[in-house]
Amino acid sequence: MAMVAGRAGVSGQTVSRVVNGSPRVDPATRARVEAAMVELGYRPHRAARALRTGRTQTIGLVVTTLATVGNSRMLQATAEAAEERGYALLLVTAGDAVADAFDRLRDQGVDGAIVLNEASALTLAADRPEGLHLVVVDAPASSGLRVVHSDHAGGAAVATGKLLDLGHENVWHLAGPTDSFAAAERERGWREMLQARGVTPSPVVRGDWSAESGHLAASELTQATAVFSANDQMALGLVRGFAEQGRCVPDRVSVIGFDDVPDAANYRPPLTTVRQDFTALAVAAVDALVAEIEGDEVATAGVSRDGGAQGIIRTRLIERESAASA
Structure with a gap:
């Protein structure tokens, strides 16, 4: 590193x-240092760096399943x-006992x-792991943890409002599982938009995020002319x-989904x-976690424990062909 510093004309x-x-290096300086590293054939040695800094430059990702597209x-x-x-x-899967997943991460x-989505609910109910920095994706701001999430409620409200604007008297909701923060927030956005427009919400029909549960739900939505589904698979x-x-x-019923999975544009009709924005959500989570690890108070200010708006990633309605006038 000293040789690289000398070649680039910077400090160690x-x-x-x-x-x-x-991020606290200007682009020109970064380029000069990286060029010196290439010229000298310098590559960081992860194990040696861990001994010196006490950090392994490794973060864990805790999930309950990878079966969902999200x-x-x-x-x-x-x-x-x-x-x-x-x-x-480092990826670890958590069963009912998320503490075991945290123990495995500590061992590594x-x-x-x-912590992602369904695992977030388990984390809120468990004892917080000592000495392990955490960022939770999809959890209430009141949890006391550092949280980032998409604007589920706002996106759901926009989708519901779109269907009402198309002349539908009511909008039914195909909701996700009861233990999901994202599902609860999308249901809240749907309900609040209907109430703001003077419409009494219809009974919620619930699925499990799978396309099969959406198929089964059709038998419970025979009176609907418009449905907001909590995800694209359903x-x-x-x-x-x-x-x-x-x-x-x-022609007979309009449907709007949530997520915009890669195949959504190729549904029949296009959904x-x-x-x-999964990329923006992941970047926000990683940046917040790295800032915690490295003690960067400036960087951590953007994703706060008190529900700061900068920890909420915007969503956007993508209009295709599955929603039409009543």
Whole structure:
């Protein structure tokens, strides 16, 4: 590192910041240091650095399942965001006892962990792991943990308002599981928009995020002319179920989903949906965790424990062909 510093004309601390992916290095200096590293054939030795700094440059990712599209996309996005910051990623799955997952992460010497979605609810109910930095994706701001999440309620409200604007007298809701923060927030956004427009919400029909549960839910939504589905997979099954009833989408019933999975544009019909920015969500989570690990108070200010707005990632309605006038 001293040789790299001499070649680049900077301090050893600046080289360390570049190696560790710190944002507190201006681009020109970073480029000069990286060029010197290439010229000298310098590569950081992770184990040696861990002995010196007490950090392994490894973060954990805790999930309960990768079967859902949201979790698998977050895994990909988090891995890329961690690599960009110079951190390795270690994946662990949590059963009913999330504490076991935290113990496994401690055994591997990780510097901190990101907890995803369903595992977040387990974390809130468990004892907080001592000495392990945590960032939780999808949890209430009141949890006392550092939290980031998409604007689930806002996206749901926009989707519901769109269906009302198309002339539908009411909008039914195909909700996600009761133990999901994201599902609860999407239901809240749907309900609050209806109430703001003077519409009494219809009874909620609930699925489990799968397309099969959406298909089954069609039999409970025979009176609906418009449905907001809490995710795209359930919307896909719902569209099939309605077609089997002879109620084609969008001629007889309109459907809007949530997530904007890669296949949503190729549904039949192409699905109108609320887009989650999984990349931005993962970057926010990784940046917040790395800031905690490295003690960067400036960086941690953006994702606060008191529900600060900067910890909420915006969503956007993507209009396609599955929603039409009543």
